[in-house]
Amino acid sequence: MLTITDQIGITHTFESTPKRIISLVPSQTETLFELGLEDKIIGITKFCVHPYHLKVTKLSVGGTKKVHIEKIRALNPDIIVANKEENTLEIVESLRDICPVWVTDVRSVEDSIQMIADFGEIFNRRTDAKNWIEKTKFNLADFQNFIINKPTRKSAYLIWREPYMAAGKDTFIDALLQLNKFTNIYANREDRYPEVEVRKMRIQGDPDVVFLSSEPYPFKEEHAFEIGRSTHHAKTVFVDGEMFSWHGVRLVRAFEYFKILHDRLGDE
Template sequence: MTYFDDLGNELTFEKTPKKIVSLVPSITETLYDLNLEENIVGITKFCVHPVHFRHTKTIVGGTKDAKIEKIKELQPDIVFCNKEENTPEIVKQLQEFTQVYVTVVNSVDDAVRMIQKMGLMLNRRVDAQLINHKINLKLDDFKWFIKDFEVKKSAYFIWYNPWMAAGNNTFINSLLTLNKFDNIYKNKKEIYPTIEAKRIRLEGDPDYVFFSSEPFPFKDKHVFEMGRFTHHASAVYVDGEMFSWFGSRLIKSFDYFKSLRERITISTFK
């Protein structure tokens, strides 16, 4: 069996891969939802869903500093990585002793395609079809829900010191667009550009400024600091997993986006 990952790398298997290592939290969750719990042998310290994996699976470091020798000891048949979350160096070292599937997911369509390919590779076609069916139903329902909302300008921050925002060609940006939020940083060259807080009005003067729960845990002091430089923007804390975890998490995300709309009229800057 021959497959190609999202970077065009060829993977060949004589039989269905059984031992799996995931270096991507959202893929770990998706593998679990594909009923592959027994096959998962290694995860990162950031793979927090499902919770019990912290006690039943081998932790192999982080997404950017995975312990290669520890992974090698697990003798995996396949390791799942992501172009954005894992470094090229990690992928190259892993490819020296095992098959590595690198994902590139910048949209809901990409996520659905990823789940379908995982189902084929791992002999979980029916499970993958079921997950994608649920995602597509939720997506269609949300599109109907959001169709009459006015497009509003937004900024979505992921890091502090320095300030960093989600830019174009990111899964976050695609979900902002789906939610009818026009990302003021979508035209930046970098996918996660570094931002000068004092220039936020000049950059686009957003209606909403989103502060993600991950990877940086924003607090009120950060919101107040940014608030000094905004004009009329509303500050909103958001669940970063709902905006950045591709895969089966999307089944929950669209309901979250509905509830988000119910509370973003209140400004925490004022």
């Protein structure tokens, strides 16, 4: 028997190790796979694209904001893995009468490490979890040493268009921006993902660099040109959104990606 509390404060008791897992979060699906749980995963979302072959071998139960309740019920899961930001409270509550719903809330590297440790406990993959945590901490320490002499830059990280939206405070993206010494000009907004006016970006914080994420909105060159006209001196840089927003094992690769990003930006 295992009694353990998830990241939103709900305590769960498992009489035995869950063997039928449904994951409603792409980055957590990837993490569960890397912990050696592929055979235990029975359902994923249509956005769970890593590793890609799971889209063929596992049943899709919908998206992250809209799921097929009856399809999930028919799979008879032992546990559903969700996330406070990715999935709605309505979805989580509607699934609780099927089986335990484990909800993560990841807003920092430390939260991500805790999530991996929790998965190790719940699914009896403690050694695998320990190895990934050690890799994460090693690469984090290496990156922190790399970033010491890099300049601090004011930044804006855009995730959507029509309307334009940015990553704000208290988000995993903002935590990784801070780690990279990118000061978020929208960290003073009340909303975690505020709507922003690009033409007012100069007076709202005058960023040195504007990041255009590859997800969830597919920014293109014409959008970079539009933003460039409004910000004048700011560099507009396309970035891999998975590296900035996917928590879990993806962080191990993200630190190496960030090094390449800084090399692209230069030291001026």
